[in-house]
Amino acid sequence: MTNTDYSAAMxxxxxxxxxxxxxxxxxxADRRCVFEVFTRHLPTGRRYGxxxxxxxxxxxxxxxxxxESDLKFLRDRHVVSEKTAKWLENFRFSGxxxxxxxxxxxxxxxxxxxxxxxxxxxxxxxxLVLSVLxxxxxxxxxxxxxxxxxxxxxxxxxGGRRTNESAAVAAxxxxxxxxxxxxxxxxxxxxxxLVCIGTAAHAFTLLHDDExxxxxxxxxxxxxxxxxxxxxxxxxxxxxxxxxxxxxxxGGIRIDSGDLASLAQQARKQLDxxxxxxxxxxxxxxxxxxxxxxxxxxPVDSYGVGTMLVTGSGHPTCAMVYKLxxxxxxDGQMHxxxxxxxxxxxxxxxxxxxxxxxxGLAQGELVVCGPQDQLADWQAPAEYGDTRDLxxxxxxxGDIDESLASKEALLAARDYHRKALDELPVTALSLMNxxxxxxxxxxxx
Amino acid sequence: MTNTDYSAAMxxxxxxxxxxxxxxxxxxADRRCVFEVFTRHLPTGRRYGxxxxxxxxxxxxxxxxxxESDLKFLRDRHVVSEKTAKWLENFRFSGxxxxxxxxxxxxxxxxxxxxxxxxxxxxxxxxLVLSVLxxxxxxxxxxxxxxxxxxxxxxxxxGGRRTNESAAVAAxxxxxxxxxxxxxxxxxxxxxxLVCIGTAAHAFTLLHDDExxxxxxxxxxxxxxxxxxxxxxxxxxxxxxxxxxxxxxxGGIRIDSGDLASLAQQARKQLDxxxxxxxxxxxxxxxxxxxxxxxxxxPVDSYGVGTMLVTGSGHPTCAMVYKLxxxxxxDGQMHxxxxxxxxxxxxxxxxxxxxxxxxGLAQGELVVCGPQDQLADWQAPAEYGDTRDLxxxxxxxGDIDESLASKEALLAARDYHRKALDELPVTALSLMNxxxxxxxxxxxx
Numbered sequence: 001m002t003n004t005d006y007s008a009a010m011x012x013x014x015x016x017x018x019x020x021x022x023x024x025x026x027x028x029a030d031r032r033c034v035f036e037v038f039t040r041h042l043p044t045g046r047r048y049g050x051x052x053x054x055x056x057x058x059x060x061x062x063x064x065x066x067x068e069s070d071l072k073f074l075r076d077r078h079v080v081s082e083k084t085a086k087w088l089e090n091f092r093f094s095g096x097x098x099x100x101x102x103x104x105x106x107x108x109x110x111x112x113x114x115x116x117x118x119x120x121x122x123x124x125x126x127x128l129v130l131s132v133l134x135x136x137x138x139x140x141x142x143x144x145x146x147x148x149x150x151x152x153x154x155x156x157x158x159g160g161r162r163t164n165e166s167a168a169v170a171a172x173x174x175x176x177x178x179x180x181x182x183x184x185x186x187x188x189x190x191x192x193x194l195v196c197i198g199t200a201a202h203a204f205t206l207l208h209d210d211e212x213x214x215x216x217x218x219x220x221x222x223x224x225x226x227x228x229x230x231x232x233x234x235x236x237x238x239x240x241x242x243x244x245x246x247x248x249x250x251g252g253i254r255i256d257s258g259d260l261a262s263l264a265q266q267a268r269k270q271l272d273x274x275x276x277x278x279x280x281x282x283x284x285x286x287x288x289x290x291x292x293x294x295x296x297x298x299p300v301d302s303y304g305v306g307t308m309l310v311t312g313s314g315h316p317t318c319a320m321v322y323k324l325x326x327x328x329x330x331d332g333q334m335h336x337x338x339x340x341x342x343x344x345x346x347x348x349x350x351x352x353x354x355x356x357x358x359x360g361l362a363q364g365e366l367v368v369c370g371p372q373d374q375l376a377d378w379q380a381p382a383e384y385g386d387t388r389d390l391x392x393x394x395x396x397x398g399d400i401d402e403s404l405a406s407k408e409a410l411l412a413a414r415d416y417h418r419k420a421l422d423e424l425p426v427t428a429l430s431l432m433n434x435x436x437x438x439x440x441x442x443x444x445x
Numbered sequence: 446m447t448n449t450d451y452s453a454a455m456x457x458x459x460x461x462x463x464x465x466x467x468x469x470x471x472x473x474a475d476r477r478c479v480f481e482v483f484t485r486h487l488p489t490g491r492r493y494g495x496x497x498x499x500x501x502x503x504x505x506x507x508x509x510x511x512x513e514s515d516l517k518f519l520r521d522r523h524v525v526s527e528k529t530a531k532w533l534e535n536f537r538f539s540g541x542x543x544x545x546x547x548x549x550x551x552x553x554x555x556x557x558x559x560x561x562x563x564x565x566x567x568x569x570x571x572x573l574v575l576s577v578l579x580x581x582x583x584x585x586x587x588x589x590x591x592x593x594x595x596x597x598x599x600x601x602x603x604g605g606r607r608t609n610e611s612a613a614v615a616a617x618x619x620x621x622x623x624x625x626x627x628x629x630x631x632x633x634x635x636x637x638x639l640v641c642i643g644t645a646a647h648a649f650t651l652l653h654d655d656e657x658x659x660x661x662x663x664x665x666x667x668x669x670x671x672x673x674x675x676x677x678x679x680x681x682x683x684x685x686x687x688x689x690x691x692x693x694x695x696g697g698i699r700i701d702s703g704d705l706a707s708l709a710q711q712a713r714k715q716l717d718x719x720x721x722x723x724x725x726x727x728x729x730x731x732x733x734x735x736x737x738x739x740x741x742x743x744p745v746d747s748y749g750v751g752t753m754l755v756t757g758s759g760h761p762t763c764a765m766v767y768k769l770x771x772x773x774x775x776d777g778q779m780h781x782x783x784x785x786x787x788x789x790x791x792x793x794x795x796x797x798x799x800x801x802x803x804x805g806l807a808q809g810e811l812v813v814c815g816p817q818d819q820l821a822d823w824q825a826p827a828e829y830g831d832t833r834d835l836x837x838x839x840x841x842x843g844d845i846d847e848s849l850a851s852k853e854a855l856l857a858a859r860d861y862h863r864k865a866l867d868e869l870p871v872t873a874l875s876l877m878n879x880x881x882x883x884x885x886x887x888x889x890x
Contacts, residue, residue: 004635004636004637004638005636006614006631006632006635006636008610010631010632010635011605011610011611011613011614011630011631011632012605012630012631012632013603013605013606013629013630013631013643014629014630014631014634014641014642014643015629015643015644015645015646016646017631018643018645018666018667019645019646019648019649019663021666022645022649022662022663022665022666022667023649023652023662025662025665025666026653026658026661026662026665026666028652028653028662031652033648033652035648070635073631073634073635074631077634077641079631079641081666119648119652123646123648123649126606126646126648127605127606127610128610130606130607131605131606131607131608131609131610131613132609132610134606134607134608135608135609135610135612136609158458160456160457160458160572160576161458161571161572161575161576161579161767162575162576162579162762162764163576163579163580163609163612163761163762164576164577164580164581164608164609164611164612164615164616165453165456165572165573165576165577165580165611166456166609166610166611166612167580167608167609167611167612168456168576169451169456170609171609184458184459184460185456185457185458185459185572186451186455186456186457186458186459186462186518186519186524187451187455187456187457189459189518189522190449190451190455190515190518191449191450191451192449193449196459196522196524197459198458198459198460198463199460200460200463200464200467201460201461201464201568201571202768202769202784202786203464203478203480203564203568203571203767203768203769204464204467204468204568205784206769206772206782206783206784207468207473207476207478207564207769207772207782208471208473209774209775213471216471217467217468217470217471217473218464218467220467220470220471221463221466221467221470221471221526222463222467231784231786231787232784232785232786233784233785234785256786256789257786257787257788257789258786258787258788259787307762307764310762311761311762312761316608316756316757316761317607317608317752317755317756319607319752322606322648323647323648324647324648324651324652327651327652329654330654337651337652338651339647339650339651339676339677339678340677340678340679341647341676341677341701341702341703342676342702342703342704343702343703344701344702
């Protein structure tokens with residue numbers, strides 16, 4: 001039977017391999033290249049984006065190599081020649097990757113990831129790197145707006161059922177980067193050691209002969225600290241029953257329909273009158289950042305966010321691209337390269353990215369292009385105030401910083417995200433459509 | 446070292462397991478249940494949706510069981526009790542699943558999937574079934590609008606880089622259901638034995654000392670039948686060079702920027718003047734169904750569609766839900782159940798779905814609810830014209846119809862999709878916002 005499984009090295013567009021093959025034949029495959037990932041513009045109206053996915057890239061890079069059956073497929077389909085197939089058998093990425101930290105704010109033209117190596121090894125990574133950064137950053141960006149709107153109230157990911165089953169796992173992780181507190185998704189909780197949360201579905205109430213039986217069952221299994229779902233029939237009656245069953249130490253109730261603000265207000269009054277003053281109220285039901293902002297004055301304790309999180313709240317991709325900006329020529333020297341395509345021009349040379357500050361507040365994103373040695377020496381003129389370099393090294397000449405894929409790194413990214421937002425002008429947190437929070441200035445040396 | 450891999454049985458919300466556990470303790474886990482998957486409404490303005498994902502569900506169901514390390518995680522986190530963990534060790538879905546065929550049109554309240562079994566086994570499948578159907582059907586629905594707009598011109602999936610890397614593989618498959626001809630994604634091509642296509646990136650041209658060298662290299666590697674990318678610098682010059690290099694038998698050119706209709710028109714004239722009358726023109730660049738419709742009069746031969754395909758062209762999920770509609774009571778009889786949540790009411794009893802026809806044209810979707818025996822006997826009154834039952838059996842008392850996961854089934858789904866569209870009123874193919882193509886009538890016996 002044919003093996004139809006595939007490795008991460010196949011989660012890519014075919015042309016990466018055919019370009020590799022052609023370059024192997026013509027001798028350009030070994031040319032040193034610098035590619036950069038960036039987006040030409042933030043989604044309409046968005047003030048900033050949040051980078052996410054680097055930890056996943058680093059993790060997949062460890063074994064990024066076509067498997068034996070992948071190679072058989074590539075040979076059988078004549079995607080690559082025998083020479084290239086042989087070369088792929090021992091493939092190991094030996095280049096350097098520098099990138100924005102997970103949790104870092106980014107803007108149009110921010111060089112979110114910079115990869116340096118031979119054309120051969122850089123081109124193979126294009127599709128996968130883009131898939132990860134485009135999706136994960138879209139989710140982290142939406143999550144960031146949601147957690148800002150939610151203030152101190154924790155947001156929980158409950159969106160797995162509304163996106164591809166593997167995307168759901170990545171979304172749960174990216175949501176953490178954007179400030180979420182936990183997820184309902186077990187695979188994500190296991191893979192990334194996340195806080196896992198859950199209440200019950202309406203089906204659980206309907207399964208039982210009456211609501212009381214369902215509540216008794218759940219409290220017996222999970223203790224009175226559990227969260228009971230109260231909107232299957234009549235919320236007021238359900239809350240009365242819930243407190244009767246679990247006592248005033250009932251952990252929480254969930255409301256999943258109707259006018260959540262008014263219902264939470266009523267529920268709070270009712271719970272308090274029943275002595276359940278510590279019982280938390282969690283609400284769910286197609287929440288997005290606008291709904292969360294509107295709930296600010298309602299007595300809600302936490303939010304479950306689903307569809308709008310995993311679909312990027314209207315912007316399910318960041319439209320990032322992976323562009324060659326500099327490469328070795330026949331003379332052995334590095335040369336800037338740029339395409340001239342209408343509306344899609346690129347800037348040659350590698351970039352150095354800095355954020356400038358005054359009194360600790362971000363003023364602008366500086367994207368400086370130039371030859372490597374000049375870039376390293378470049379000092380921002382005093383008029384820019386303080387500056388901070390934004391790119392960190394994730395892979396150094398093939399040496400992968402695996403700590404970036406750790407649980408600690410993920411939680412650090414969430415903290416970093418908070419810090420990055422705090423440094424932006426307050427308008428960054430406005431949910432209204434507007435310009436990006438700080439301007440990007442491209443400086444060519 | 447902890448095993449952080451996970452099986453398909455973990456790609457689910459935690460509450461499925463905690464509900465299972467509570468039901469195991471209270472004795473309701475074995476109650477016979479019928480759950481149904483449906484959407485409350487099509488995305489705003491859409492005339493129809495296209496079902497996709499059943500083949501993937503069937504495929505994942507074969508081994509749907511928590512692995513040893515999954516069980517360890519569930520025990521360590523106290524998600525389930527020891528009794529439930531033991532039961533899960535030997536889990537095998539033994540119920541029945543009936544569903545709309547892949548490629549079938551669906552509407553609001555169409556019971557796209559119906560699952561019958563014990564509460565225990567049905568609840569475990571909820572999240573995964575929804576993830577697959579919600580994403581795959583969103584992509585197939587968008588693909589269907591695109592292929593309708595493209596007419597006889599083939600559409601190719603090039604969207605992998607703009608969505609999660611695993612979602613990309615599912616999207617390539619779902620696009621086929623919606624009429625696409627192939628994909629750029631190697632993993633999808635390998636897993637589903639699909640036509641795989643590709644041209645070259647701008648980076649390949651920029652890698653070389655000049656455009657001619659890049660074209661020579663590509664033609665040497667892939668033959669003159671290849672497709673050359675012509676918009677890196679100047680399209681007119683690139684086409685001249687391309688035909689000089691490959692000869693008039695050049696397979697194709699790709700244009701990825703600018704006003705695609707005008708550029709294709711100019712390119713066609715130029716190619717013809719150079720004798721390259723059989724050279725195909727393919728265009729790419731954020732195409733959606735509206736752009737494809739606008740290109741109808743331009744001399745384009747095929748389309749590469751990316752972002753808008755894999756993000757569902759504005760609707761990245763179908764918002765399908767999985768609801769308990771009928772279950773065994775303490776009396777051993779089946780009872781209809783329905784929640785009363787504001788704005789989210791459900792209809793009790795299992796459904797039978799039929800499409801009614803006059804002169805071979807679909808007139809309406811009949812969703813009939815009632816006890817199983819009455820449903821089976823129900824005959825549509827003559828006023829409904831001819832009728833056709835829409836649910837097919839995918840799993841019969843645990844016996845999985847694995848043929849639904851085959852390549853043949855996927856291609857059959859694409860054919861079926863064409864047939865299903867041909868039966869709908871022509872307004873179904875309008876890209877303008879409007880009502881669903883045929884009305885859904887809910888009949889309660």
